[in-house]
Amino acid sequence: MNQPPHSTRPIHVGSKVSRQPHRVWLKKLLLVTLGSILASIGLELFLHPNQLIVGGVTGISAMFAYQMEMRLGLFLFLFNLPFILFSYGRVHKQFAIVTVLGLTVFSLSALMLHPLPAVLTHPLAAAILGGLFLGLGIGLVLSNGGTLDTLAVNHISSNLSGGKRSKIKLERIIMVMNLLVLTGAGIKFGAQQAMYSILAYLIAVEAVHFAMRGFTFNRRVYIISTQPYELQKSIRARLLREPELSPLERTNEKDWSQLPALYYTIHVFETRQLKAIVRSVDPHATVVFDMDEPNS
Incomplete structure (x- = not known):
């Protein structure tokens, strides 16, 4: 209860997919x-x-x-x-x-x-x-x-x-x-x-x-915010995490890769702490974990 386990872009069940080998x-x-x-x-x-x-x-x-x-x-x-x-x-x-x-x-x-x-x-x-x-x-x-x-x-x-x-x-x-x-x-x-x-x-x-999640305790998260630099600074200080190159940017896909977004890989037990950090800096930010629905 689809997208692949590490997809960062929401893909609706009814969306078209390319032919696979x-x-x-x-x-x-x-x-x-x-x-x-x-x-x-x-x-x-x-x-x-x-x-x-x-x-x-x-x-x-x-x-x-x-x-x-x-x-x-x-x-x-x-x-x-x-x-x-x-x-x-x-x-x-x-x-x-x-x-x-x-x-x-x-x-x-x-x-x-x-x-x-x-x-x-x-x-x-x-x-x-x-x-x-x-x-x-x-x-x-x-x-x-x-x-x-x-x-x-x-x-x-x-x-x-x-x-x-x-x-x-x-x-x-x-x-x-x-x-x-x-x-x-x-x-x-x-x-x-x-x-x-x-x-x-x-x-x-x-x-x-x-x-x-691909049988791992790590979660991949996309954070779309109007304050990316403040978020990056706060996450670095409290979680010791640096933003990574997202899969969308690696494949030169458009859509969300054009938005002011931060991409991280975190441990599942850090999920709540990350949400708290994002809310404290930008309450209106959108956070997407793995293939979850976007949430503020």
Whole structure:
């Protein structure tokens, strides 16, 4: 829940992309397949056998699978299918193709792994490792242009909505649906299982971000400000960072490279501090982390 993991320029899902060499496409499809298998391992060998529910369509599918005593893989594809059909004409075909491949492998892998026993039976360990496998798998698919959980990807939904107000509305709907899924898990399996489910969900979210950053703890950030020299001086003094040559400038791309911007690579734990520095110098500056939406 696309752009590549280190893109600094927001690229909408519906934007046109250039034709890619066959080798790049093959690598992309192999990584999507690997990510889908990793996600199914986390789901079927760790989370599902221990009655741990995560958010999104994956969590809804798991709840239906428990309630109807059917295999999870069937619901994973069926509940994501309406989004694919709805968005096919509104997004680039590459996104639709990669997503269908990912969901197909995800569902088939879950079906094949279902008869196997759980790797771990302790809910805490299962929540940690299951959330990790699931998040890394989803993140790997996302970073290669697809998705495995259509409710978990806020920026895909917001791109389809086409407006900031619609984006906020969609994010609230997604948050409420995730809350309902986790609440339903608590009602069905008890408060203790619900706490483990929340832990698995949070770990999965962080693992998604980690995978989409290219499996690194570094983040790339673009700062567009009318006070670049003051910002550069403050960041140098408090974070000991110097601005770098941005990918847009390296490739001679126009657009944001023509704006008064600063480009940095920082550690993920420095994110909050960097935002505080930017706000203190220029409250109206625009900050873009990796492929996040611009924020002031």
